[in-house]
Amino acid sequence: MVESSFIDRAFIGICRGFGSRLFRKDGSMRREHRDAAPTALGSALPAEREDGRVLNVNEMFWSIEGEGVRVGEPTFFVRLAGCNLRCLFCDTDFASFEEMTVDDIVSEVQLRDVTWVCITGGEPLCQNILPVCRSLFRNNYRIHIETNGTIDPDPRLYEYIEHWTVSPKTQSITPGLTYITELKYVVGKGFREERVEELRSDYIYLQPESSDPEHSQRTLDILRRHPDWRISCRIHKILDVQ
Ligand code: SF4
Numbered sequence: 407m408v409e410s411s412f413i414d415r416a417f418i419g420i421c422r423g424f425g426s427r428l429f430r431k432d433g434s435m436r437r438e439h440r441d442a443a444p445t446a447l448g449s450a451l452p453a454e455r456e457d458g459r460v461l462n463v464n465e466m467f468w469s470i471e472g473e474g475v476r477v478g479e480p481t482f483f484v485r486l487a488g489c490n491l492r493c494l495f496c497d498t499d500f501a502s503f504e505e506m507t508v509d510d511i512v513s514e515v516q517l518r519d520v521t522w523v524c525i526t527g528g529e530p531l532c533q534n535i536l537p538v539c540r541s542l543f544r545n546n547y548r549i550h551i552e553t554n555g556t557i558d559p560d561p562r563l564y565e566y567i568e569h570w571t572v573s574p575k576t577q578s579i580t581p582g583l584t585y586i587t588e589l590k591y592v593v594g595k596g597f598r599e600e601r602v603e604e605l606r607s608d609y610i611y612l613q614p615e616s617s618d619p620e621h622s623q624r625t626l627d628i629l630r631r632h633p634d635w636r637i638s639c640r641i642h643k644i645l646d647v648q
Contacts, residue, residue, distance in 0.1 A: 456533070456534050457534060457537070458508070458533065458534030458535060458536050458537040458538065459507060459508055459537055460505050460506065460507050460508075461486060461505070461506055461508070461511065461533050461534075461535070461538060462486060462487040462488060462503035462504075462505060462533065463484065463485070463486060463487065463503055463504055463505075463506045463511065464485040464486060464487040464499070464500050464501075464502060464503050464527070464528060465483075465485045466482070466483065466484050466485065466511070466514055466515075467482075467483050467485075467648050468480070468481070468482050468483075468518050468520065469481060469483060469642060469647055469648050470641070470642060470645075470647070471522070471524065471550070472640045472641045472642030472643065473571075473590065473611065473613070473638045473639075473640055473641075474571055474588045474590060474609070474611050474638055475569070475587065475588050475608075475609055476522065476550065476569060477638075477641060478641065479521075479522055480520055480521070480522070481520060481522040481523070481524050481550070482514075482515050482518050482520045482522070482523050482524070483523075483524045483526060484511060484515075484523060484524070484525050484526070484538075485498075485500065485526050485527060485528065486500075486503075486525065486526070486527045486528050486529075486530045486532070486533055486535070487500050487501065487502065487503030487527070487528055488500060488501075488503075488527065488528050488529065488532045488533070489527055489528040489529040489532065489554070490529050490532055490554075490556060490557065491529065491554055491556065491575055491576070493575050498527070498528065500527055500528035508537045508538045508541050509541075511538055512538070512541050512542060512545060515542065515545075515547065516545070520547070521547065521548055522547070522548050522549075522550055522569075523542050523547045523548070523549055523550070524549075524550040524551070524552065525538070525539070525549065525550070525551045525552070525567075526551070526552040527552070527553075529553060529554050529556070529557065530551055530552070530553060531551075531553050531557040531559055532557065534560075535551075535563070536560050536562055536563060536566075539563055539566040539567055540566055542566070543565075543566040548568050548569070549566055549567045549568055549569070550567070550568065550569035550570075550571065551563075551567050551569070551570055551571065552571045552573065553570070553571070553572055553573075553583075554572070554573060554574065554575045554576075555572040555573070555574045555575070555576070555579040555580060555583060556575070556576055556579075556580055557580060557582075558580050558581075558582025558583070559582060559583065561582075561584070564584070564585060568587075569587045569588075570583070570585055570586050570587045570588075571586075571587060571588050571590060572586050572588070572589050572590070572607070573589075573590045573591075573592075574589065574591065574603075577601060578601075578603070579603055579606060583606070586606050586607040586608070587607065587608050587609065588607055588608065588609040588610070588611055589602070589603065589604075589606070589607040589609070589610050589611065590611045590612075590613060590638060591610070591611070591612050591613065592613050592614075592615050593612050593613065593614050593615060593621050593624055593625045593628070594614075594615030594616075594618075594621055595615075597612075597615075599628055599631075602635075604632075604635075609636065610632070610634070610635040610636065611635070611636050611637070611638040612625045612628060612629070612635060612636070612637055612638065613625075613637070613638045613639070613640070614637070614639075617639070625637055
């Protein structure tokens with residue numbers, strides 16, 4: 407058995423310090439988190455590289471895009487299961503999934519009258535999404551992806567995916583992301599203005615954490631210094647829709 411690295415042990419220590427739900431009562435790490443933590447800290451490679459003909463789908467639903475440049479546009483969301491990170495504040499249940507073929511997914515999309523399909527997660531680049539993106543594109547859908555910016559995409563995806571949203575959860579964005587439509591940063595206690603990778607994206611969006619008044623005020627103060635950046639509010643939360 408390979409011994410855990412210092413950084414893995416540090417990660418586990420931090421999680422324990424926060425009383426995380428990652429651990430059982432006996433102190434051992436739950437399987438899904440134990441497997442994922444080293445990937446989160448040690449590599450920019452995808453957790454899986456399969457042929458992409460079957461994907462692990464967490465959920466699919468119609469809604470409106472609630473954030474960023476595309477705010478308000480009707481969209482069909484395909485949430486893929488799994489993520490290479492384990493953010494302590496994560497509120498997305500991405501662990502459960504149903505295996506679906508590319509044809510099944512496209513058929514579900516075709517039941518709705520939509521222009522845009524957003525592939526999100528979890529971290530969608532943990533799975534091989536090239537076949538589903540190719541199929542959606544050939545069926546005349548416009549494709550949007552939301553990624554955490556830690557995994558180099560297959561370069562062929564740029565032919566099919568039009569809108570790239572990166573929500574960085576680590577200090578830097580992987581160099582393999584050669585085009586980014588919008589960068590979305592959560593402004594909370596951990597936000598560092600100097601780490602915004604402004605030159606890598608068409609748009610910069612700042613989202614006050616939990617709509618907290620203190621974070622909102624700080625966001626406005628930052629915008630005074632950066633007139634080309636924008637504030638983002640999650641309108642699907644305001645409307646209380648999925
Ligand atoms: S990157 Fe996103 S989905 Fe993954 S653990 Fe962090 S917040 Fe959750």
